[in-house]
Amino acid sequence: MHSFRYLQGQLHCENVNLNTLAEQHGTPLYVYSKETITDHYTRLDSALNELDHLVCYAVKANSNIAILHTIAALGGGFDIVSGGELHRVIRAGGNPGKTTFAGVGKTRAEIEFALSQGIYCFNAESEAELRHINQIAGEMGKTAPVSLRVNPNVDAKTHKYISTGKSENKFGIDFDRILDAYAAAAEDCPNLEIRGLQMHIGSQLTSVDPFVEAANKVVPLVQQLQERHHIKFFSIGGGMGIVYQDSLDSGDKTWWGNQSETERPLTIQTYANALTPILAPLKLRILLEPGRFMVGNAGALVTKVLHNKKGNAKKFVVIDAGMNDLIRPALYEGWHQIVPVNKDTTNPEEIVDIVGPICETGDFLAQDRPLAPVAEGDHLAVLSAGAYGFTMASNYNTRPLPAEILVDGTQAHVIRERQTIDDLLKGERIA
Numbered sequence: 001m002h003s004f005r006y007l008q009g010q011l012h013c014e015n016v017n018l019n020t021l022a023e024q025h026g027t028p029l030y031v032y033s034k035e036t037i038t039d040h041y042t043r044l045d046s047a048l049n050e051l052d053h054l055v056c057y058a059v060k061a062n063s064n065i066a067i068l069h070t071i072a073a074l075g076g077g078f079d080i081v082s083g084g085e086l087h088r089v090i091r092a093g094g095n096p097g098k099t100t101f102a103g104v105g106k107t108r109a110e111i112e113f114a115l116s117q118g119i120y121c122f123n124a125e126s127e128a129e130l131r132h133i134n135q136i137a138g139e140m141g142k143t144a145p146v147s148l149r150v151n152p153n154v155d156a157k158t159h160k161y162i163s164t165g166k167s168e169n170k171f172g173i174d175f176d177r178i179l180d181a182y183a184a185a186a187e188d189c190p191n192l193e194i195r196g197l198q199m200h201i202g203s204q205l206t207s208v209d210p211f212v213e214a215a216n217k218v219v220p221l222v223q224q225l226q227e228r229h230h231i232k233f234f235s236i237g238g239g240m241g242i243v244y245q246d247s248l249d250s251g252d253k254t255w256w257g258n259q260s261e262t263e264r265p266l267t268i269q270t271y272a273n274a275l276t277p278i279l280a281p282l283k284l285r286i287l288l289e290p291g292r293f294m295v296g297n298a299g300a301l302v303t304k305v306l307h308n309k310k311g312n313a314k315k316f317v318v319i320d321a322g323m324n325d326l327i328r329p330a331l332y333e334g335w336h337q338i339v340p341v342n343k344d345t346t347n348p349e350e351i352v353d354i355v356g357p358i359c360e361t362g363d364f365l366a367q368d369r370p371l372a373p374v375a376e377g378d379h380l381a382v383l384s385a386g387a388y389g390f391t392m393a394s395n396y397n398t399r400p401l402p403a404e405i406l407v408d409g410t411q412a413h414v415i416r417e418r419q420t421i422d423d424l425l426k427g428e429r430i431a
């Protein structure tokens with residue numbers, strides 16, 4: 001489900017009107033629903049109840065400490081890719097002992113910090129990285145818990161920029177070399193404790209088939225590692241896709257708007273039903289690293305119309321949010337539903353490009369999109385912007401980062417203040 005719906009013709013997040021939030025806090029504004037995040041965590045957790053499992057939320061999707069705190073309070077763990085993300089987890093009250101550390105290039109400082117905080121496991125992505133972690137752990141008089149990320153060479157059938165499990169991708173160790181890598185680690189790295197195996201084949205997967213293909217390919221490897229190295233967990237990564245082409249019609253509160261059960265690309269039940277029989281016989285702890293699934297549909301980017309502009313070839317709606325606030329359309333052709341906060345059921349829609357103020361041709365949030373006519377000052381909501389939205393935002397064109405709001409029922413909490421120009425220039429000086 002998600003908690004964005006029209007009430008009396010105005011779009012609300014839970015019980016809070018988005019027009020009111022935009023007027024109070026300005027635009028562009030990220031707005032998240034605590035109810036949706038809680039619902040998604042709970043659904044995933046209960047769908048997997050036949051497995052000994054731990055949900056390690058992928059912090060990169062949305063790293064605001066209020067979001068992390070919400071997940072920590074539900075019992076979740078975390079998957080991080082930097083020392084900075086570990087600082088966030090700790091600041092949010094998360095447990096480092098339930099935190100895994102992914103990524104192909106961890107620095108010495110990050111490894112030292114993670115070791116000092118007692119994280120659950122380093123997910124190493126190369127033999128060189130294993131040796132590096134081993135050396136640092138030795139110097140610190142510690143034993144580092146490690147797993148290796150396997151690259152199973154499976155096509156995730158998603159956008160090429162978010163496909164991570166093919167041989168040509170930089171991630172993980174090739175399937176046919178990984179047993180040797182474990183053997184070398186066991187033999188040459190006395191400061192490592194081999195704890196698990198990890199994989200992550202890509203993001204925004206809308207079919208369960210690649211997950212099943214990868215799991216079937218990797219499970220025999222897991223069994224060998226259980227026998228040889230007594231591993232304790234297998235992480236199947238994240239990647240569960242969400243619906244971007246949602247519907248808000250009729251104030252429907254269901255996750256998928258008015259789509260029928262069979263039209264849903266991937267439900268969490270389908271995912272759990274397909275994977276549980278493959279994973280349960282391992283009798284091993286299963287880790288998951290969902291990011292987008294947990295927060296994607298829980299967020300919207302609220303923006304204001306600056307003007308309408310008519311060109312010879314196209315009509316443009318110029319808004320105050322740009323690719324610096326939400327880069328998914330420019331970076332990997334991400335598609336977001338964009339709706340007016342004031343519902344218009346009377347005027348016929350026109351085909352427009354919805355563009356930002358950035359000096360780049362790629363600065364659009366939608367192209368050739370039907371939209372009821374909008375006027376200067378109207379608010380639009382870019383839906384399903386809770387994942388890889390704010391976390392990928394930048395200061396390009398010297399634009400301050402937007403504020404973030406977490407809605408909880410009738411309450412709206414400012415969980416990040418809008419950045420000021422002074423914040424943005426802090427640290428710069430004339431030589």
Ligand SMILES: Cc1ncc(COP(=O)(O)O)c(C=O)c1O
Nearest residue numbers: 058200203238239289290291292
């Ligand atoms: C190692 C790892 N785990 C989990 C995720 C989360 O993916 P998603 O947001 O698609 O669930 C990513 C995303 O890039 C990742 O690289």
